[in-house]
Amino acid sequence: MLDGITPRGWLAAGIVAVTAMTAYALSGDWQVATVSLAGGLVALLAASQMREEREAEAAALARETAVPGPAIEVAIDAIIEPVLLLEGTRVALANRAARTLLGDHVAGEDVRTAIRHPAAVAYLAELANGKAQPPIELVGLGGLSQRWEMRASALDGHRRLVQLIDRTDSHAAEKMRVDFVANASHELRTPLASIIGYVETLADEAGEDPDIRARFLRIVLDEAKRIERLVEDLMSLSRIEADKFRPPSDTVDLGELIDDVAAALAGAHNGRGRDITLHVTPGLPMLTGDAVQLSQLLHNLIGNAMKYGRPGTPIRVEAAPAAAGMVRLVVADQGDGIAADHLPRLTERFYRVDAGRSRSLGGTGLGLAIVKHVVERHRGRLDIASIVGEGTRVTVMLRAADPAVILS
Ligand code: ADP
Numbered sequence: 368m369l370d371g372i373t374p375r376g377w378l379a380a381g382i383v384a385v386t387a388m389t390a391y392a393l394s395g396d397w398q399v400a401t402v403s404l405a406g407g408l409v410a411l412l413a414a415s416q417m418r419e420e421r422e423a424e425a426a427a428l429a430r431e432t433a434v435p436g437p438a439i440e441v442a443i444d445a446i447i448e449p450v451l452l453l454e455g456t457r458v459a460l461a462n463r464a465a466r467t468l469l470g471d472h473v474a475g476e477d478v479r480t481a482i483r484h485p486a487a488v489a490y491l492a493e494l495a496n497g498k499a500q501p502p503i504e505l506v507g508l509g510g511l512s513q514r515w516e517m518r519a520s521a522l523d524g525h526r527r528l529v530q531l532i533d534r535t536d537s538h539a540a541e542k543m544r545v546d547f548v549a550n551a552s553h554e555l556r557t558p559l560a561s562i563i564g565y566v567e568t569l570a571d572e573a574g575e576d577p578d579i580r581a582r583f584l585r586i587v588l589d590e591a592k593r594i595e596r597l598v599e600d601l602m603s604l605s606r607i608e609a610d611k612f613r614p615p616s617d618t619v620d621l622g623e624l625i626d627d628v629a630a631a632l633a634g635a636h637n638g639r640g641r642d643i644t645l646h647v648t649p650g651l652p653m654l655t656g657d658a659v660q661l662s663q664l665l666h667n668l669i670g671n672a673m674k675y676g677r678p679g680t681p682i683r684v685e686a687a688p689a690a691a692g693m694v695r696l697v698v699a700d701q702g703d704g705i706a707a708d709h710l711p712r713l714t715e716r717f718y719r720v721d722a723g724r725s726r727s728l729g730g731t732g733l734g735l736a737i738v739k740h741v742v743e744r745h746r747g748r749l750d751i752a753s754i755v756g757e758g759t760r761v762t763v764m765l766r767a768a769d770p771a772v773i774l775s
Contacts (some may be wrong), residue, residue: 449531452522453478456495459526468509468531478529484508487517494519494527504534514538550717554597554732558590565590593729600733603663604716607740615657615745618768621686621694622647624658628665629684632673636728639673642680648687652694652767660741661765667734668698668761674728676700676758692770693747699760705753713751714739738763 440460443450449465451458451473458481461473473481479488482505490503502518508531509515516532565583573579625647633640654661665684672682680701689695705713705720712718717732719725725732735751738761742749745765753759 448533451478451481451529453519453527453529455525456491465531482508482517490517490519491529505531547716551597551601554717555594558593558597561590562587562594593726593731596729597731597733600731600737603737604733604740607660607737607744610657611740611744615655615660617656617658619654619656619658619661620651621654621661621696621765622651624662625665625684625686628662628669632666632669635670636673637678639676639678639682642673642676643669643682643684646683646685646687651686652688652769652772654694654745654765655768656745656765657741660744664738664741664763665696665698667738668763671734671761672698672700672702672759674730676702680758688767688772689764692767693764694767696763696765697760699758701758704755704757704759705751706755707753710751710753714749 439452443452443460443462446462447464449468450462451465452460456477456479458473458476458478461469461481466473469481479491482488482491484505484507486503486505487508490500493500499521500519502516505515505517507513512535514534516534517529518532519527519529521527565587568574569580569583569587573583625645629640629643629645632643669682669684676682677700683697683699685695685697685699687695709718709720713720714735716736718736719730719732722732739749742763742765747766748762748764750762751759752762
């Protein structure tokens with residue numbers, strides 16, 4: 368029982384004993400001393416009892432209010448974005464993502480050395496002065512094109528949590544959207560300006576000369592058709608994008624679709640339709656797809672081969688079963704081909720190798736972007752191979768409706 372007595376308890380007991388002895392010395396009466404000793408001990412026991420109760424209550428409260436869970440290191444390591452815990456300006460903790468971005472050495476360093484970025488240094492200096500800061504953008508941290516949003520929140524006293532949120536992708540998507548709107552506006556404005564110019568001239572005296580009038584009206588019609596093609600392609604693109612997460616469900620006979628598209632294009636592009644040769648394996652498996660979108664894909668690929676292939680050379684369209692439940696579609700031409708450095712960018716909206724040539728052939732610059740989106744929606748694969756001076760071969764892999772019909 369004596370084990371539980373604290374040093375302070377022993378001191379109090381000593382004082383009680385000394386008090387009792389003093390009472391005896393002063394009064395010379397044992398009874399007075401005994402009463403004084405008993406009273407002191409009772410007071411001591413009561414005080415000790417109250418203290419134990421208070422401690423038990425405090426422990427119960429601490430248990431109730433404590434946040435259960437792992438240690439803070441484990442918790443911040445589970446966060447995928449870089450996080451730093453600062454004590455003053457020192458990095459007390461850096462989670463795994465922060466160590467990957469800034470280096471393993473950052474823990475323990477001054478945060479302004481750990482994040483070597485001018486904007487971050489200025490931000491953290493203000494933070495150290497105790498000023499609340501709105502988030503800032505850091506460009507080039509970890510890589511030239513990388514963008515981070517940096518934000519800090521005060522925890523307690525001088526501890527702060529600094530978070531870096533990766534904004535690289537959202538910035539790229541926003542830039543793509545802005546560029547797309549700018550390009551689309553430019554593509555629409557050019558033929559529109561031309562139409563307005565010719566119509567104004569026709570309204571003047573030039574409109575009275577029948578030859579000039581006929582020529583100008585033809586140009587106006589061509590430009591209006593160019594706008595129409597552009598608007599149609601823009602609408603197709605937005606429809607395909609809107610359907611992106613809705614898998615296609617038609618049962619499509621690709622061979623039949625190829626026949627239809629080849630027939631529809633027979634008279635297009637200066638009679639190049641007669642150079643189309645079809646090589647469709649008999650009994651080609653059916654596809655699960657979107658018939659309208661696959662027809663558009665064929666129009667765009669065969670149309671490009673007709674436009675950019677050399678006049679008089681064959682345009683070969685093949686469809687055959689491939690391994691792993693896929694059907695392979697190939698459209699190959701013998702044209703000037705495309706230099707390798709352009710290949711990765713061909714499916715970007717409005718990307719053209721030769722803008723003048725594309726426009727003069729009626730191109731919108733959206734054909735291959737549409738093809739790419741159709742292939743993605745069909746969970747297929749697209750490959751464009753080209754040799755300058757020899758020609759271009761576009762391969763599209765599409766999923767058969769019943770993969771079991773194709774043996775690998
Ligand atoms: P466009 O409407 O300009 O044809 P596309 O998106 O269909 O747009 O194609 C993008 C660019 O890729 C074209 O402008 C052209 O420069 C190039 N291209 C596409 N297909 C071929 C091909 N079969 N042969 C050579 N160049 C091609």
